[in-house]
Amino acid sequence: MSHAEVSGPPMRAGESILRVSGMTKRYASVVLDDVSVDFRSGEIHALLGANGAGKSTLCKIIAGLTPASAGEMFLGDSRHVPTDKADAEGWGIEIVQQELNVIPTLTVAENLYLRRLPRRGIGIDRKRLHQQARVALARVGLDGLDPATPAGGLGVGECQLIEIAAALDRNARVLILDEPTAALAAVEAARLIGHLRRLRDAGLAIIYISHRLEEVLAMADQISVLRDGKLVATRPIGSLVEQDLIRMMTGVQGAALGGEHRCHRQETTLLRVRGLTRSPRVCDISFDLAAGERLGIAGLVGSGRTELLRAIFGADAADSGELSIGQEATPTLFTHPRQAVRNGVAMITEDRKSDGLLLSRPVRENVSLIDLSRFVGRLGRIRTGEEGTAVRMRAAGLELRCRSIEQPVGELSGGNQQKVAIAKWLGHFADYCRSRSDMPDASPRIFLFDEPTRGIDVAARQKIYELFESLAASGAGLLIVSSDLDELMQTCDAIGVISMGRWVTRFERDAWDRESIMKACFHHHRRDTAAG
Amino acid sequence: MRGEHETESSIVGPGRAIARWPIANVYRYFGLLAVLGLMCLLFGLASDRFLTPRTFTSIANQIPELTLVAVGMTLVLVIGGIDLSVGSLLALGSAILGVLMVDQGWPFWIAAPIAISVCGAAGLVNGMVSIGAGIPSFIVTLGMLEIARGLALLLTGSRIVYIGSSIESLGAPLGGLPLSPAFLISIGVVLAAQFVLAQTVMGRYCVAIGTNREAVRMAGIDPRPTAIKVFLISGLLCGLGGIVQASRLSSADPNAAVGLELSAIAAAVIGGTSLMGGRGNVISTWLGVWIIAVLQTGLAQCGFSDPSKRLITGLVIVAAVLIDAWRSRRWNGSP
Numbered sequence: 001m002s003h004a005e006v007s008g009p010p011m012r013a014g015e016s017i018l019r020v021s022g023m024t025k026r027y028a029s030v031v032l033d034d035v036s037v038d039f040r041s042g043e044i045h046a047l048l049g050a051n052g053a054g055k056s057t058l059c060k061i062i063a064g065l066t067p068a069s070a071g072e073m074f075l076g077d078s079r080h081v082p083t084d085k086a087d088a089e090g091w092g093i094e095i096v097q098q099e100l101n102v103i104p105t106l107t108v109a110e111n112l113y114l115r116r117l118p119r120r121g122i123g124i125d126r127k128r129l130h131q132q133a134r135v136a137l138a139r140v141g142l143d144g145l146d147p148a149t150p151a152g153g154l155g156v157g158e159c160q161l162i163e164i165a166a167a168l169d170r171n172a173r174v175l176i177l178d179e180p181t182a183a184l185a186a187v188e189a190a191r192l193i194g195h196l197r198r199l200r201d202a203g204l205a206i207i208y209i210s211h212r213l214e215e216v217l218a219m220a221d222q223i224s225v226l227r228d229g230k231l232v233a234t235r236p237i238g239s240l241v242e243q244d245l246i247r248m249m250t251g252v253q254g255a256a257l258g259g260e261h262r263c264h265r266q267e268t269t270l271l272r273v274r275g276l277t278r279s280p281r282v283c284d285i286s287f288d289l290a291a292g293e294r295l296g297i298a299g300l301v302g303s304g305r306t307e308l309l310r311a312i313f314g315a316d317a318a319d320s321g322e323l324s325i326g327q328e329a330t331p332t333l334f335t336h337p338r339q340a341v342r343n344g345v346a347m348i349t350e351d352r353k354s355d356g357l358l359l360s361r362p363v364r365e366n367v368s369l370i371d372l373s374r375f376v377g378r379l380g381r382i383r384t385g386e387e388g389t390a391v392r393m394r395a396a397g398l399e400l401r402c403r404s405i406e407q408p409v410g411e412l413s414g415g416n417q418q419k420v421a422i423a424k425w426l427g428h429f430a431d432y433c434r435s436r437s438d439m440p441d442a443s444p445r446i447f448l449f450d451e452p453t454r455g456i457d458v459a460a461r462q463k464i465y466e467l468f469e470s471l472a473a474s475g476a477g478l479l480i481v482s483s484d485l486d487e488l489m490q491t492c493d494a495i496g497v498i499s500m501g502r503w504v505t506r507f508e509r510d511a512w513d514r515e516s517i518m519k520a521c522f523h524h525h526r527r528d529t530a531a532g
Numbered sequence: 533m534r535g536e537h538e539t540e541s542s543i544v545g546p547g548r549a550i551a552r553w554p555i556a557n558v559y560r561y562f563g564l565l566a567v568l569g570l571m572c573l574l575f576g577l578a579s580d581r582f583l584t585p586r587t588f589t590s591i592a593n594q595i596p597e598l599t600l601v602a603v604g605m606t607l608v609l610v611i612g613g614i615d616l617s618v619g620s621l622l623a624l625g626s627a628i629l630g631v632l633m634v635d636q637g638w639p640f641w642i643a644a645p646i647a648i649s650v651c652g653a654a655g656l657v658n659g660m661v662s663i664g665a666g667i668p669s670f671i672v673t674l675g676m677l678e679i680a681r682g683l684a685l686l687l688t689g690s691r692i693v694y695i696g697s698s699i700e701s702l703g704a705p706l707g708g709l710p711l712s713p714a715f716l717i718s719i720g721v722v723l724a725a726q727f728v729l730a731q732t733v734m735g736r737y738c739v740a741i742g743t744n745r746e747a748v749r750m751a752g753i754d755p756r757p758t759a760i761k762v763f764l765i766s767g768l769l770c771g772l773g774g775i776v777q778a779s780r781l782s783s784a785d786p787n788a789a790v791g792l793e794l795s796a797i798a799a800a801v802i803g804g805t806s807l808m809g810g811r812g813n814v815i816s817t818w819l820g821v822w823i824i825a826v827l828q829t830g831l832a833q834c835g836f837s838d839p840s841k842r843l844i845t846g847l848v849i850v851a852a853v854l855i856d857a858w859r860s861r862r863w864n865g866s867p
Contacts, residue, residue: 315750341752355746360810361739369740370751372733380732424751 017041017205018062018080018093018174023071025057025229027455032057033229034071039174041205044196046216048209049226050249050485050518055209058226059176062207063095064088075174094167095176102159104152109133111151112166136169137162141195157188161195168199175199176207181215193219211300212525213242225249243515250485250514261509262469264292265493270477271345271446273312274331276321281307283501285321289446289477294468296488296495297481300521304501305481306350309448312479313347314340325446341370346425348418350450350481356421359410363402366409366420367391371427394423399463415460418452422467445476452480453487465491485517500524564803564819568826575830582833589710591825593703593780596718597622597773598795599821603725604655604766605796606817610729611759612742612809613669615766617658617676618773619792620684623785625651625774627684630693630784640699648771654680655767659760669763677793684786693784703780714776721769726814734758742809798845799824802852823848 018039025032032054039045047055060066062073064082073080075091082088085095102111109129110117118125118132133147140161151159160180167175177196181189189212197219200206210216216223217237225232225248232248271289276282281304289295299305311318314334322331325343334340337347349356358366368375368387375387391405398419402412409420425447449468453461468478468491482488488495495512497504497520504523507516576583601618608615625647632643658676662669703714729735740748741755748755778784801807802823803816827848831841 313750336754337750337752338754347750349750355744355750358740358743358747358810361743365736365740369736369748370753372736376733379727380734381727382731382733382736 015041017076019074020058020062021072021074023058023061023073024069025054025061025066026069031229032061032068035226035229035231036071037224037231037234039205039207040222041173042200042203043221044200044206044208044219045222045224046208046210046220047224047226048213048216048245048249050483053226053249054229055226056178057229059095059178059207059209062088062174063093063176065095089167089170089172092171092173093176094170094172094174095178096160096163096167096180097178100156100159100163102151102154102162104150106151107147108137108145108149108151108154108162109147111162112136112147112169132169136165139168140165141191155188157184157192160184160192164195168204172204174205174207176209178209179211180208181210181212189215211522213245213522216245217242246515246518250518261490261493262473263493263509264469264472264475266291266293266475268327270326271312271479272322272324272331274322274324276308276311276318276323278307278311278316278318281501282311282318285498285501285503287496287503287506289479291475291477292472293494294472294478294480294492296492297479297498298485298488298495298517298521299498300525301483303498303521305498306450307501308498309347309450309479309481312340313337313345313448315347345446345448347448348421348425348450348452350454352414352417352421357409357417360408362406363395363400363409363412363420364388364391364405367394367405367423368427370424374427390427391423394426395419397426398423398467413457413460415456415463418456418460418464422452422464445471445474447471447476447478449478449480449482451482453482453484485514489514489517497521497523560813561816561819564816564823568819568823571823571826571830575826575834579830579833582830585710587829587833589705591822591829592710592715593705593712595821595825596703596712596714597777597780597789598792598799598825599718599818600721600769600773600776601766601792602796602799602817602821603721603814604769605793606800606803606805606812606814607725607729607738607762608669608766609797609800609805609807610738610742610809610812611762612745613662613759613763614673614797614807615655615658615763616670616673616793617654617680618766618770618796619789620677620680621651621654621767621770622774622777622789622792623787624654624680624684624687625771626778626784626788627687627693627774627786629699629775629778630695631687633695633698634693644775647775648768651771651774652764652768655770656760656764658767659763662763663756663759681786688784688786690786692786695778695783697782699775699779700782701779703776712780714779717772717776721772722814722818725765729812729814734761738762739810739812742806742811744810795824798849798852801849807853820852 016038020039021036023032023035024030035054035058037045047058049055057066061068064085064087075093080091080093082091082093103114106114109132112133113129118128120128130147137143137145137147142158142161142165145158151162154162164175180192184192193215196206196208200221208216208220217240220237222234222236223240223245224234225245227249268291269288270291270293273288274286276285283304285308287295297305297308307316310316312323312334314337317335318333321333323333324331325345334343340347353359358369364387368391372382375383375390377383388405395402395405400419400423401416409417412420452464456464468480471478480488480492489512492509494506494508495517496506497517499521502524504520572583581587601622605615605618628647628650629643632638632646633640654676658669658673661667662672701713703712705712729738737748737753737755737758741759745755777788781788799820800812800817801820803813803818803820805812805817824845827845828841831844836844
């Protein structure tokens with residue numbers, strides 16, 4: 001990385017306006033590692049990378065939403081150390097995030113000038129407000145929009161333009177857009193891109209995150225590719241083609257965790273999913289999961305992976321489709337997780353804290369929650385001695401580290417919390433198998449893992465991979481959703497790819513490679529852009 | 533791999549001794565007992581009439597209805613709800629008892645179960661509407677507060693119904709003992725509720741629901757039946773409280789127990805029950821009831837006026853809630 005040591009009056013095309021140097025961010029692990037990039041005015045600079053590569057983190061640091069752990073930024077000549085979002089905005093750095101901040105009950109004009117409404121006496125000077133708003137809207141091509149319209153009636157694309165208009169009106173010099181076209185239809189996206197091009201030509205520096213590679217190739221001047229928090233390269237778009245981008249994003253990975261992969265897949269089908277739909281995120285998905293199989297689900301953020309698992313589990317009722325579990329002929333759909341659990345399905349959720357754990361309660365109560373009834377004695381009293389023994393056994397099996405099983409789960413590290421979230425299902429399945437011992441074939445035992453290793457350390461990750469192995473060896477079927485493609489390629493027998501809520505294809509272990517999986521992840525993105 | 537964490541903690545340490553009986557780990561109540569003792573000491577120094585057995589037996593015979601209602605309230609608070617209708621339901625229970633016994637001439641043993649059942653049904657409605665339709669229980673029970681009070685006034689024609697000596701025995705001291713059957717019943721209810729909360733599957737589910745209802749659902753447990761049951765219990769206990777109060781006053785007063793819900797919430801909160809759900813203890817609530825009652829009686833004996841009594845009680849409640857907030861912030865406040 002060479003840094004252009006140019007500074008001067010801002011808004012002159014081609015000159016460095018924002019220089020990021022050695023930027024590093026650590027949470028539990030390093031998510032952004034010594035990244036240096038130069039952003040120039042009059043350029044659209046695309047940030048690319050797989051999920052969790054650090055793109056959004058970098059943008060959040062620039063926009064003052066989160067502080068950096070190390071590194072510095074320069075805005076023109078002066079150091080840029082934003083204390084918060086408002087401070088960054090004061091310096092002309094604006095971010096439009098995926099979650100829009102438009103308040104639906106207020107009018108377009110009120111949304112534009114929320115923090116600095118023109119006053120007149122004690123009231124709002126509506127006339128001046130609407131005048132200003134019309135000027136601001138014209139800048140993003142929304143000339144025809146009445147500033148008095150309630151924002152609630154507008155589409156996503158218009159809301160996005162309103163946020164951009166507000167940013168421009170605050171004299172933005174650097175505009176950051178985090179996946180602005182993700183929620184847009186092709187036509188809307190094309191229109192937005194047109195506006196962005198015009199703004200670039202007017203001298204604005206635009207930082208642009210997108211998963212739509214064709215779009216990036218068509219509009220960006222520079223690209224920077226991040227992988228695992230590190231900057232891979234910054235290149236002028238020049239002669240790059242889609243293949244180059246994918247290769248830079250995936251890279252060649254070094255030796256991974258875990259031992260050799262053993263396949264435990266059996267002939268019998270455990271879970272048959274047919275035409276499962278829950279609009280808008282899950283569209284007509286069909287696949288089979290065999291006993292002893294570890295099936296990974298790959299896809300981009302927002303592609304509907306979590307929604308797929310939740311629809312199978314009955315956490316969100318599906319609109320249509322069928323599930324058949326084991327050899328039972330009657331296809332069903334679960335409308336409450338209770339039904340899924342009774343049929344031998346377990347789900348380890350992505351967000352442990354919000355829907356997986358009782359944080360303030362002890363390990364014991366968390367682990368025994370599901371099969372509590374088996375410890376009930378006289379008068380309905382829980383035999384806590386027996387309960388404790390069972391919990392301690394399960395915890396030891398996963399090498400759970402805690403002071404005692406009476407320690408609140410909230411005090412544990414992420415990895416140990418995840419072990420607790422998994423441990424609670426293990427007893428249930430022992431019970432379930434016993435109750436189904438009369439059944440001729442393998443009992444249906446299905447585990448749905450959603451991002452099982454997010455935010456946990458290497459040792460715990462290894463333990464969870466071992467658990468996958470032993471569950472598969474015992475005949476359970478595992479559906480594993482992960483944003484970490486390496487993880488899936490290492491642990492799974494097959495990987496199914498979904499893109500924008502639709503099933504793309506299924507890769508078998510012997511016949512996959514990173515590039516084709518990654519390409520499949522973008523499958524429907526590409527088609528949509530092409531359609532527009 | 534193992535050595536990395538060995539210094540922090542062992543894989544699974546030995547479990548701390550768990551209480552085998554609801555009251556076994558008395559140390560938990562030391563704080564509240566200390567407050568209670570300190571208050572008695574202060575009032576004893578301020579008034580020479582306070583530290584006498586009579587004071588305490590009279591308090592004991594006055595608190596059963598608040599105790600019963602506060603037990604139900606504690607369970608509701610534990611699941612993360614609130615029941616504002618308890619005072620009105622108590623009045624409704626006593627009104628039904630009065631009307632059935634006086635106007636219809638029915639015996640106590642028929643009238644009382646009916647009164648309790650009607651209050652239970654009202655509690656069930658509270659639960660079904662708030663849990664079933666997903667409306668905050670604050671709103672639903674606020675509606676029930678008005679409905680039940682209106683019903684009580686309609687039934688009695690807004691008059692106090694004098695029932696007479698036939699039901700006084702429930703609230704009056706027993707022959708050999710200075711304590712009333714009502715007090716003993718309330719103690720039984722406290723112990724039973726604490727047993728359910730701390731020792732049974734239902735209690736465990738209640739705490740889990742109040743801690744993280746979505747996690748309970750995602751564990752394949754339907755939280756709704758348990759939550760509705762809790763509102764039902766609260767309603768039933770209100771009916772029982774209404775009967776106890778009617779027997780103590782020898783009459784059914786449709787205007788009785790106005791604002792009782794606030795005393796019940798205060799007792800629960802003083803006892804360390806979290807208003808955010810997931811934490812509560814019935815015996816602590818009972819001690820909270822004692823603290824409120826001792827405060828009221830003590831302040832009265834020391835010659836405080838009614839307004840200043842309310843002021844001081846309010847300060848005590850705010851202090852208790854501050855402590856509660858500080859305790860729960862350890863879990864919920866961190867980002």
